[in-house]
Amino acid sequence: MRVRVATTAVGITAVALLALPACSPHSAALPAPSSSAAFGSPAVNEVNSTPLSSAALTARLLDESDLGSGYTRKAELPARHDDVTVLGCPALSDLGGEAATGGSLDFPRQAKTSFTYAGHSDSEVSEELYSDTPAKLSDGMVEVFDAMAGCPEYQILVGGSAIDIATQKTASPHLGEEQWSQLLAFSAGGHDRVVKQTAIRDGNVLVVVSGSPALVDRHLDKALTKATAGR
Numbered sequence: 001m002r003v004r005v006a007t008t009a010v011g012i013t014a015v016a017l018l019a020l021p022a023c024s025p026h027s028a029a030l031p032a033p034s035s036s037a038a039f040g041s042p043a044v045n046e047v048n049s050t051p052l053s054s055a056a057l058t059a060r061l062l063d064e065s066d067l068g069s070g071y072t073r074k075a076e077l078p079a080r081h082d083d084v085t086v087l088g089c090p091a092l093s094d095l096g097g098e099a100a101t102g103g104s105l106d107f108p109r110q111a112k113t114s115f116t117y118a119g120h121s122d123s124e125v126s127e128e129l130y131s132d133t134p135a136k137l138s139d140g141m142v143e144v145f146d147a148m149a150g151c152p153e154y155q156i157l158v159g160g161s162a163i164d165i166a167t168q169k170t171a172s173p174h175l176g177e178e179q180w181s182q183l184l185a186f187s188a189g190g191h192d193r194v195v196k197q198t199a200i201r202d203g204n205v206l207v208v209v210s211g212s213p214a215l216v217d218r219h220l221d222k223a224l225t226k227a228t229a230g231r
Helices: 014-019 054-059 090-095 134-149 213-227
Strands: 002-007 071-073 080-087 109-117 120-131 153-158 161-169 178-188 191-202 205-211
Touching (some): 054 120, 120 213, 134 161, 134 191, 134 205, 191 213, 205 213
Antiparallel strands (some): 002 080, 109 120, 120 205, 161 178, 178 191, 191 205
16 A cells, blocks of 8 residues: 655654664664553543643653753654555555554644754654543554554555564553553664654553663653643
8 A cells, every 4th residue: 555644854754764874784683572561451541531732742742951961852854745655564554654664643632852862863762742532542552553563574665765664562661551662673775773662641641752772761751751740
């Protein structure tokens, strides 16, 4: 299936990954599978069910003062549109190219930011905040992450260039009401990159932190704390 998607420099997008500027030329091996908390419990607590505005979410994003020294905010480039073809995963093909690359989710109330650490393009962390009713956030995340988990290996074509993607669920932190964590290994042009993506839903807020595994683990807790403060 060929879909037309908007891609920006924020988040894990196919166009940004094509360059893979500072990656190893060797194959990226995912670690052995580990247990993970299930995302999408049967009963969703509807406390804090009124969605926050995008402006309110923007005010709750991490900034340089939260992260510490060495972090530089990445400028958000104008969106560009690219044809993305998903091969080898019908469920993700139906959802579109953004889902296939772990990119933006389809919630209207959202805010995003991303940073590089110590000036290295292979040391990055991005944060995405979404808000809707707890049930809608839960259902949307279950749909995307279950589709990705059901296709451990697939390929996408972006503007004629192929990117091989392997996904693997990993252990989720015991934060919020629902959790999901996975590793995505991207391979293109003889280069590889492994990205960690962890999503935490707490009430009407969904926090997704992606990037270098160590940076995701370091900043996830503070991202959730700031995103859910003052409710």
